[in-house]
Amino acid sequence: MKFYDKLILIDEITSELGESEDREELITIINQTFHHHVLDIILTHLPHHHHEEFLHLYHQTPHDEALLDYINQRIDKDIKAEIQSLAQKLKSEILSDIRKSKPKK
Numbered sequence: 001m002k003f004y005d006k007l008i009l010i011d012e013i014t015s016e017l018g019e020s021e022d023r024e025e026l027i028t029i030i031n032q033t034f035h036h037h038v039l040d041i042i043l044t045h046l047p048h049h050h051h052e053e054f055l056h057l058y059h060q061t062p063h064d065e066a067l068l069d070y071i072n073q074r075i076d077k078d079i080k081a082e083i084q085s086l087a088q089k090l091k092s093e094i095l096s097d098i099r100k101s102k103p104k105k
Contacts (some may be wrong), residue, residue, distance in 0.1 A: 003058075003062060004038050004083050007080055007084050008084075009087070010027075010030060010034065033090065036089060037086055038086065041079075045072060045075045049076055068088065
């Protein structure tokens with residue numbers, strides 16, 4: 001579990017996957033994609049001199065929701081809103097790709 005999991009909710013994506021034999025691998029890839037994008041948006045907005053401290057805290061307790069407070073205290077944007085906006089965009093793209101890859105009936 002990551003501190004931002006409540007903000008991204010991928011249930012809609014996982015339900016679209018069905019019960020394929022690649023399901024678990026696809027879920028791992030989807031989680032990694034979200035993880036990389038979320039960390040990118042955080043590090044983009046977080047001043048560089050806070051990166052090392054944030055990454056240290058994150059590696060110690062990746063599940064700690066207090067990390068959102070840590071970030072919000074150091075940036076001018078609402079990081080929750082930024083993550084949720086990013087998540088919606090990624091969800092739409094991933095769902096579109098999944099639907100395109102399914103055989104047409």
